[in-house]
Each structure stands twice: as structure tokens, then as C-alpha cells.
Amino acid sequence: MRVLAAMSGGVDSAVAAARMAEAGHDVTGVHLALSRNPQSYRSGARGCCTIEDSRDARRAADVIGIPFYVWDLAERFHADVVEDFVSEYAAGRTPNPCLRCNEKVKFSAVLERALALGFDAVATGHYARIVDTPDGARELHRAVDPAKDQSYVLGVLTQAQLAHAFFPLGDTVKTEVREEAERRGLSVAAKPDSHDICFIADGNTAGFLGAQLGEAPGDIVDAQGNKLGEHSGTHGFTIGQRKGLKIGTPAADGKPRFVLDISPVDRTVTVGSREELAVSELTASNPRWCGPAPADSVVHATAQLRAHGDEVPVVATVQGNHVQVTFAEPTSAVAPGQAVVLYDGTRVIGSATIDSVQRVSATV
Known part of the structure; x- marks a missing residue:
């Protein structure tokens, strides 16, 4: 089977590609260049898609012994993931960019291109399992390692997409993946995982959104409409947020307040008790x-x-x-x-x- 292995430059995707090659598939590695202005180096576990990541992916492909290419999907990623992220926050909603990336980029744009080029499937380093049923259907299941399970962000995949997907790490815990990478001589064996939103490398989501949307001052009120403070933009808040509210007046019961509602139209953020959440x-x-x-x-x-x-x-x-x-x-x-x-x-x-x-x- 001809398989396109998406290689981010991390340990998971490298081991996934190696397993597919070892299983006898005709594997080609591809690194997705998703940033318009990729940085040379990561900062610890923040961000991805840097020049360093693409080089790490290439080195892993060389060790595995498979062909390797870089696909520039920066414009598609910006339109479908980054702009969606910004517009959702502007509307007072809380999006999940990883889920949107899987839906629009990795298992739409990449899979469509792979099939057009004659590949049979795409393999990634996601922690999830695909189970083939007796009637020929494919089911998406949680990974064996609950701490690394990524089935939630793959929940947007359709049956047609699952039919052309492989998740080789679904039956393995993370420590075993790193040990395997070390045995295979992959230099990314000890590379830190990326934990933050990949296109906000410094981890400052509020700062990123502020730069994109500008300031839009408004009031912070309680559930009865009483003004408690002011803010510089509703995009700086998420439902359930407790820290960073900057409300000078304490609650009558002395307990913390949480964000209950976000209304970009009148620029109002409503806060209340944990019980009101x-x-x-x-x-x-x-x-x-x-x-x-x-x-x-x-x-x-x-x-x-x-x-x-x-x-x-x-x-x-x-x-x-x-x-x-x-x-x-x-x-x-x-x-x-x-x-x-x-x-x-x-x-x-x-x-x-x-x-x-x-x-x-x-x-x-």
C-alpha cells in the first residue's frame, strides 16, 4: 500500500512513519509547512512548523530510508484555521484550532492531494485507534494511553476519511514511543512535545488576538447587570475563565468569579459564581x-x-x-x-x- 506519512518533526510522527515502513508499506514522508513566516527555532515545547522542525522531519525520513517532501499549505492553513480562530473569538466563541486543522487541512487538503497523487492512505502520529468491523466499516476509538488520547480532536473525521487513515501509535503509551525512537536512532527521541497553539509560539493568546482585532473596550458586569470593571476586548476572555479578570470589587461572599457570558455586540463580559457556571x-x-x-x-x-x-x-x-x-x-x-x-x-x-x-x- 502506498502511504503518505505526515511528519511534523516530532517523535510521534517519526515513529509512526517508521512503523508503516517496517510493516512493508511504500511510505513517503511529507512535512506540512503551515506558517507564512516560520521561525528558525522553537522555544521549548511552544509552537511548531519551524525551520528546525522541517529539518528534524527530513533527518528522521533519512534514517527510516523513505523519500521526503515539504508541502506548502500555509495559505490554506491561514484561511481555514487561523482566520477561523480569530473570527470565532471575535464572535464571543471559543474554537479548537487543532480540531479545525484536522478537519480542514490534515484530513481534507492533505488526504485529497495524497489520493490525487496515487497514495492509498495518510498516516499520522495521533494517539487514537482505528478498528475494522466485520462489515468492512472503520471505527475511531480512543488510544490505549488515556493521557495522550487524541480522539477528541479527530472526532470531525468522516467514515470516508477514516477509510484512508492510519494511526500507528494508538496501541502504544508515550514512554514506549520515545524508547522505540531511541532504538531506531531517531534524533527526535527526546524532543519536547508541542503543547500550545502552534501559530501562537509565545503562548500569549490574548496578545495574539489583541494584535489581530485591536482594542474594543467594554464593561465587566455581574448577572444582575451591575458594572464591576472594564476590559479592553471581549476576545481576551473564555467561558469559565477565573484568572486575569482584574475586578477591583470582591464578591459579596468572597469567592472567586468566573466568566459566564461573552457578548461582543455590546462589548459586555458577564461574570458570576462557580455555581452559576x-x-x-x-x-x-x-x-x-x-x-x-x-x-x-x-x-x-x-x-x-x-x-x-x-x-x-x-x-x-x-x-x-x-x-x-x-x-x-x-x-x-x-x-x-x-x-x-x-x-x-x-x-x-x-x-x-x-x-x-x-x-x-x-x-x-
């Missing part, structure tokens, strides 16, 4: 199913709301292009723009983008 249900749209759409309109499942969040029991009601998710127990810090990913055990059912939430405090 509790959500009983949400409405999401544009579902993407990792296999056939659920046969029943009502699905008992578990849901994950953040990349490293816990699963919670839910009942999901599917109505065309919308999904209503009701929580068995109230949950907190649910933000419009995030993805809700539904699971049946370890299997990913699909995902949808959160549009609105119903807070417990609004119903009592």
Missing part, C-alpha cells in the same frame, strides 16, 4: 459522524467537551443538522464554539459544534 444541556450544530449517523434520534452516550476533559453521561437528541445534549448531572465551563464529541465506550460516535447552553441557574 453549571449547565444542564446544550445545543450543537453541523454534526460530523465517524460512521453512519445514529439509527435512533435519541442516543445514550458519554460526551467530552474539551481536548483533555473528562467524559460525562448524556442523552443526545439528533434532529437533522442539530444535536441537543442533556447532561445526567450539571457540568461547568461549556463554551459556544467548542466541540462536543460523543462516545459509545471507547468508540467515537461523532462530534458537533456547540451553539448555545442552558444554565441551571436560569431554570431555578
